[in-house]
Amino acid sequence: MYDSTLTVRVARRRIEAEDVVSFEFASLDGRELPAFDAGAHIDVHVPGGLVRQYSLCNSPADRLRYQIAVLRDGQSRGGSAGMHEALREGDEIRISAPRNQFPLAHGHVKHLLLAGGIGLTPLLCMAEHLCWAGAAFEMHYCARSRTRAAFLERIASSPWAGQVQYHFDDGDAAQRLDLHALLAQPQPDAHLYVCGPQGFMNAVLDTARSLGWPECQLHYEFFAAAQLDTGDDAAFEVRLARSGRIVSIPAQRTVTQALADAGVDVPVSCEQGICGTCVTRVIDGEPDHRDLYLSPEEQARNDQFLPCCSRAKSSMLVLDL
Numbered sequence: 001m002y003d004s005t006l007t008v009r010v011a012r013r014r015i016e017a018e019d020v021v022s023f024e025f026a027s028l029d030g031r032e033l034p035a036f037d038a039g040a041h042i043d044v045h046v047p048g049g050l051v052r053q054y055s056l057c058n059s060p061a062d063r064l065r066y067q068i069a070v071l072r073d074g075q076s077r078g079g080s081a082g083m084h085e086a087l088r089e090g091d092e093i094r095i096s097a098p099r100n101q102f103p104l105a106h107g108h109v110k111h112l113l114l115a116g117g118i119g120l121t122p123l124l125c126m127a128e129h130l131c132w133a134g135a136a137f138e139m140h141y142c143a144r145s146r147t148r149a150a151f152l153e154r155i156a157s158s159p160w161a162g163q164v165q166y167h168f169d170d171g172d173a174a175q176r177l178d179l180h181a182l183l184a185q186p187q188p189d190a191h192l193y194v195c196g197p198q199g200f201m202n203a204v205l206d207t208a209r210s211l212g213w214p215e216c217q218l219h220y221e222f223f224a225a226a227q228l229d230t231g232d233d234a235a236f237e238v239r240l241a242r243s244g245r246i247v248s249i250p251a252q253r254t255v256t257q258a259l260a261d262a263g264v265d266v267p268v269s270c271e272q273g274i275c276g277t278c279v280t281r282v283i284d285g286e287p288d289h290r291d292l293y294l295s296p297e298e299q300a301r302n303d304q305f306l307p308c309c310s311r312a313k314s315s316m317l318v319l320d321l
Contacts, residue, residue: 012024102219113140
């Protein structure tokens with residue numbers, strides 16, 4: 001876990017859509033909060049002891065607050081339920097300083113923002129920044145219905161409202177998102193950003209790759225990992241290259257858990273293979289990649305993996321630890 005934490009006050013809580021609540025955090029003394037770039041997220045120490053990552057969705061120029069939005073997930077393991085049920089205006093809460101693993105591309109490029117549901121949050125921040133910078137962009141906002149689409153009033157009143165197209169599952173067929181038409185003939189100066197439920201993101205990324213989009217022009221951030229069947233997991237060993245020590249990884253324990261049991265600390269945050277906090281260099285052996293952070297090209301190189309969720313296909317992994 002990162003050591004850099006801030007204690008902030010919940011300055012505002014607001015219902016944004018069905019099952020979506022936004023929270024605005026301010027410093028306790030009214031001073032500016034640490035700067036951040038579009039696409040950044042913070043770790044929130046949720047009431048009940050959990051830590052969850054939420055993207056910042058206010059403009060990076062607004063240093064007096066951090067705004068996040070939280071979808072109440074029916075399959076929540078306690079994170080979204082804790083935010084919805086326990087956090088009220090005036091409460092104090094611990095958060096991390098912002099980190100950005102979903103940055104905008106630099107240079108004279110065109111930006112295509114594809115948001116699915118609550119995945120709008122980092123892209124909303126991007127749109128605010130791109131409008132301020134005078135950069136070319138368009139956004140496509142997909143949601144199950146208009147009642148479940150957050151921040152519609154904010155978008156409608158923004159100077160970039162004309163650059164947004166809406167696609168609702170329960171709407172007329174003519175307004176449905178046609179990914180093949182939208183992503184056909186990729187241009188060298190076009191960059192695609194996608195965030196939302198895993199099925200939506202997989203559909204966008206698989207379509208883009210099938211149509212020839214280079215990996216370097218695809219940018220994405222997952223919110224949660226799908227549950228995996230771990231019934232066939234086997235034990236393996238990890239050798240720590242710096243000391244030569246060998247640690248056994250039982251079938252029922254993750255690499256980070258087993259290393260922690262052995263007194264070896266690897267920084268973790270999401271523990272789902274999403275945030276990239278625990279990325280570790282692999283010197284030898286073949287990882288069994290189960291993360292959503294590394295690109296397919298990065299996974300294929302097998303020179304790094306996320307020990308919070310990934311395992312080994314070989315009997316041993318040699319790690320740069």
